[in-house]
Amino acid sequence: MARAKGAPKPAMITAEEFDRLADLPADDPGGDMTPYLDLSKTRRPGREVQRVNVDFPVDLLRAIDREARRIGVTRQAFIKLRLADTLVNI
Secondary structure, three states, X not given: OOOOOOOOOOOOOOHHHHHHHHOOOOOOHHHOOHHHOOHHHOOOOOOOOOOOXXXXXXXXXXXXXXXXXXXXXXXXXXXXXXXXXXXXXX
């Protein structure tokens, strides 16, 4: 969880203390390491995002929206799913 604005930074800890916290069970409240992490620059390697703009015919968008609603996902999620499925099957 991100630190609230204006909240004091937690004290620095040693690598050994960090490792000890990491080894605690996930449900142990003492094992919460997030106060010691800077999550502002996190990323998912291999999953960088680049925005693209695509123009679709209105009829195609209606069909996409209809199918996305049917399976319970957003338009964007549906397009990503279909593109990924198609690329896997090439």
